[in-house]
Amino acid sequence: xxxxxxxxxxxxxxxxxxxxxxxxxxxxxxxxxxxxxxxxxxxxxxxxxxxxxxxxxxxxxxxxxxxxxxxxxxxxxxxxxxxxxxxxxxxxxxxxxxxxxxxxxxxxxxxx
Amino acid sequence: xxxxxxxxxxxxxxxxxxxxxxxxxxxxxxxxxxxxxxxxxxxxxxxxxxxxxxxxxxxxxxxxxxxxxxxxxxxxxxxxxxxxxxxxxxxxxxxxxxxxxxxxxxxxxxxxxxxxxxxx
Numbered sequence: 001x002x003x004x005x006x007x008x009x010x011x012x013x014x015x016x017x018x019x020x021x022x023x024x025x026x027x028x029x030x031x032x033x034x035x036x037x038x039x040x041x042x043x044x045x046x047x048x049x050x051x052x053x054x055x056x057x058x059x060x061x062x063x064x065x066x067x068x069x070x071x072x073x074x075x076x077x078x079x080x081x082x083x084x085x086x087x088x089x090x091x092x093x094x095x096x097x098x099x100x101x102x103x104x105x106x107x108x109x110x111x112x
Numbered sequence: 113x114x115x116x117x118x119x120x121x122x123x124x125x126x127x128x129x130x131x132x133x134x135x136x137x138x139x140x141x142x143x144x145x146x147x148x149x150x151x152x153x154x155x156x157x158x159x160x161x162x163x164x165x166x167x168x169x170x171x172x173x174x175x176x177x178x179x180x181x182x183x184x185x186x187x188x189x190x191x192x193x194x195x196x197x198x199x200x201x202x203x204x205x206x207x208x209x210x211x212x213x214x215x216x217x218x219x220x221x222x223x224x225x226x227x228x229x230x231x232x
Contacts, residue, residue, distance in 0.1 A: 041225060042223035045220055045221070045222070099157055099160060100155075100157070102154035105152075105153075105154055
């Protein structure tokens with residue numbers, strides 16, 4: 001079955017770049033997503049990448065996809081204290097009626 | 113648009129009680145989903161629906177029931193609450209995947225704020 005793995009915690013100084021990593025197992029995944037969850041809130045879609053792309057940039061966010069290694073990363077440039085949250089990677093395998101498989105989430109702590 | 117709304121925000125139940133978690137969306141989305149999030153874990157899909165009158169089981173459906181009588185509403189029912197159902201419950205909705213120019217367009221899921229349920 002599908003499995004999505006992430007490291008649980010990342011601490012970064014304000015102004016530095018953050019890189020959050022994710023590995024997945026289903027090679028038929030069509031789309032891969034990054035969601036952000038702030039304390040006490042629901043999930044907010046940050047960005048997504050189609051499986052035939054290897055990079056997508058959106059303002060401070062850069063998503064890199066290595067399809068051969070089934071590795072996805074999210075880079076946040078100039079990390080701010082407001083970026084402190086849990087970041088979830090999710091995949092949508094082909095033909096699964098939009099069902100997403102989520103990773104366990106990476107808690108990003110931004111220090112001054 | 114209010115997006116996806118969920119009620120209640122918090123609830124404490126005793127073992128064996130029942131309750132219904134409400135979810136409503138005003139984006140005319142066909143697809144709706146219920147997830148649960150246990151501490152330190154990712155989201156697990158409980159049930160989903162691809163349209164009014166159609167529901168299907170997700171990864172962890174045991175102990176839950178759903179119905180979808182309208183496009184807007186997708187309530188989740190717990191009949192006999194158990195401590196293992198202590199969790200945060202998220203409802204989400206999306207359009208179905210669709211194509212444009214031969215390319216699949218993503219079906220972004222929009223999430224509600226969650227319901228925190230404790231069963232004692």
